[in-house]
Amino acid sequence: MHLKRYGFGAAEVLQVNALCRKLYSASLAVLCYHGVIEAGRPSGRQLYANTVSIPEFEAQLDYIAKWFTPISGADLIAAITEEKPLPKNSVLITFDDGYRNNVTHAAPILRRKGIPAIFHLTTDYIGSRSILWPDEILLRVLDWPESVLTTPVGTFRFSTTDTASERWQIAWRIGQACKRIPAEARNEFLVWLRSETPASPSHYDPEVHEFMSWEEACKLVEYGFEIGSHTRSHPILSGLAREAVAAELCESRAAIEQQTGYRCRVIAYPNGSRDDYSPLVMQEAEKAGYSVAFSVEDRRAGATPPRYAIPRLAIPGHVPLPIFFSKVSGLHTLLGRCG
Numbered sequence: 001m002h003l004k005r006y007g008f009g010a011a012e013v014l015q016v017n018a019l020c021r022k023l024y025s026a027s028l029a030v031l032c033y034h035g036v037i038e039a040g041r042p043s044g045r046q047l048y049a050n051t052v053s054i055p056e057f058e059a060q061l062d063y064i065a066k067w068f069t070p071i072s073g074a075d076l077i078a079a080i081t082e083e084k085p086l087p088k089n090s091v092l093i094t095f096d097d098g099y100r101n102n103v104t105h106a107a108p109i110l111r112r113k114g115i116p117a118i119f120h121l122t123t124d125y126i127g128s129r130s131i132l133w134p135d136e137i138l139l140r141v142l143d144w145p146e147s148v149l150t151t152p153v154g155t156f157r158f159s160t161t162d163t164a165s166e167r168w169q170i171a172w173r174i175g176q177a178c179k180r181i182p183a184e185a186r187n188e189f190l191v192w193l194r195s196e197t198p199a200s201p202s203h204y205d206p207e208v209h210e211f212m213s214w215e216e217a218c219k220l221v222e223y224g225f226e227i228g229s230h231t232r233s234h235p236i237l238s239g240l241a242r243e244a245v246a247a248e249l250c251e252s253r254a255a256i257e258q259q260t261g262y263r264c265r266v267i268a269y270p271n272g273s274r275d276d277y278s279p280l281v282m283q284e285a286e287k288a289g290y291s292v293a294f295s296v297e298d299r300r301a302g303a304t305p306p307r308y309a310i311p312r313l314a315i316p317g318h319v320p321l322p323i324f325f326s327k328v329s330g331l332h333t334l335l336g337r338c339g
Contacts (some may be wrong), residue, residue, distance in 0.1 A: 012325050020330035021067060026090040028076070028301040029292065029328055031067070032272070032312040033057075033095045036105040037207050046168045047203055054105055058230045058323050060315075061113050064091050068328070072116035073226035073266050077291045080307050091328065093117040094294065094312060095232055096268050098126055103206055111223055119220055120230035120268040120294075125211045125256040131201070132234060133190060134175050135209055140193040141171035152185045153177035153264040179236050181273060206288045214259045228266035229253050229290070237269055237281045240312035245281055249288040265291040272296030272312070282308035300333050 035051035037240040052060070055225050064070060070088040078084040078295035093110070110117050116192050117303055125132060131139065141149065149156045154177070156170055178186050221227060229252040232239070237245050249267065256264040267285055269277045272295045285308050297311040305311070313327060326332055 004315060007040055011331055012322055016323055018327075018330035021089055023107050024330035024333065026303045027330070028071075028090045028092065028303070030085060030092045030094060030298050030310060030312040030330065032268075032294075032314050033093065033106070035057055035095075035099045035101045035208055036096055037101055037108070038105070043204075046165065046172070047205070048208060049317045051208060052315065053318065054109070056318065056321070056324075057106065057109060059321055060328075061109065061115055063321075064093075064328065065115065070115045073118045073292075075116075076310075077265060079237045080292060080305070094228075094268065095119045096270075096296075097132060097234070098122050098211050098217070098230065099208070100212045100216065103212050103219060106299060107220060107223055107225065107226075109336075110225075116225065117224040119217075120228040120266070121217060121256060121326070122211075122230045122232070122234045122270075123251075123252040124232045124285050125234075125289060126217060126259075127213045127257075128264050129164050130202065131209050132211075133186070134179065134234075136201070137178055137186075137190060137193065138168075138171045139203050140190075140197045141174050142167060142176060142203055143197045143201050145197070146192075151173075151178075151300055152189050167225070177186075179276075183235055183240065217256075217257055217259050221260050224226045226266065227260060227264060228268060229256060229264055230268050231270055234270045236271055236276050238276050238278045242280055242284065243282045246288065248270055248283055248288070253288055253290070266293070268294040268296075268312075277309065300330065 015131065024115045036057045037048065037051045039053040039055050041048055067089040071092050072084060073085065079086045090117045093115060095106065095117060098119065102119055122132065124138065144158065147158050150172055153174060156174065158167060160172065196262050217227060231248040232252045233248065235248060237248065245312060253264045256262065267290045269281065274297060277295060282293065292310055293308040294310045294312050298314045299311045300313065301310050
């Protein structure tokens with residue numbers, strides 16, 4: 001990490017990022033965030049990998065405001081459906097899942113800086129006390145009291161000498177593997193895990209894991225932000241039958257429009273890698289009435305992004321600012337092409 005920090009720090013000082021911004025000036029960058037939390041969290045940074053701190057978010061937005069042109073979801077839709085040109089160095093901010101910290105921390109900063117954003121909601125979780133299922137699997141595996149855990153994706157052993165980081169790595173592996181099994185098997189496993197671990201996971205952090213209410217979602221609309229769908233239950237869409245995909249896409253959109261009175265025009269596919277959506281999913285997104293759909297392929301969207309698979313850059317939590325600068329400026333993209 002230190003080598004990356006110094007290397008990407010030098011890229012900013014030596015104007016490499018400036019050259020990349022010029023090279024990619026016609027290429028849209030869509031940033032994918034999840035949560036914004038207070039600084040100074042306790043140990044166990046892995047648990048906060050999908051969040052950035054308030055000071056980090058402020059600094060990142062200041063860089064965007066200085067060197068880029070923030071656009072709205074409406075601007076993007078107009079560019080794709082009406083062929084209206086986007087300004088050079090366009091950046092679109094998006095958030096996935098629908099956490100309360102989006103309302104309490106992210107939205108006020110965005111409003112103060114005059115930067116638009118899209119907030120994608122996982123509608124079954126909005127207003128509930130549930131934990132998003134990938135996070136709940138991870139948290140409950142961390143609380144597993146025995147030395148052996150048998151799961152649908154294999155049997156795992158824990159040692160009394162495991163460090164917190166080693167145990168987290170095992171929990172993360174299990175959670176990632178559970179994304180690739182049938183939803184029924186995963187749900188059965190999660191129900192069983194709940195019966196064998198504390199009712200409230202010991203690593204649960206309300207600021208990170210708690211979802212917003214529908215009233216708070218309406219506040220985002222009042223503030224002028226775009227509300228998008230992130231499906232009903234956050235499934236891996238490529239693993240579902242067509243009827244189930246249609247239900248996830250249509251019912252989440254209907255819930256948002258009914259609860260907020262706002263026309264939902266955009267969707268972000270859960271997880272979002274190329275393995276997580278398919279031509280069938282893209283067809284159903286169009287049939288469901290969405291104007292555009294987002295993936296998360298950790299690359300720039302380009303000058304003419306595919307309407308129902310617009311790639312986004314994943315913004316990792318708690319990385320040095322020079323790495324963020326180089327990522328949004330396009331240096332990461334350039335290095336990826338050279339690799």
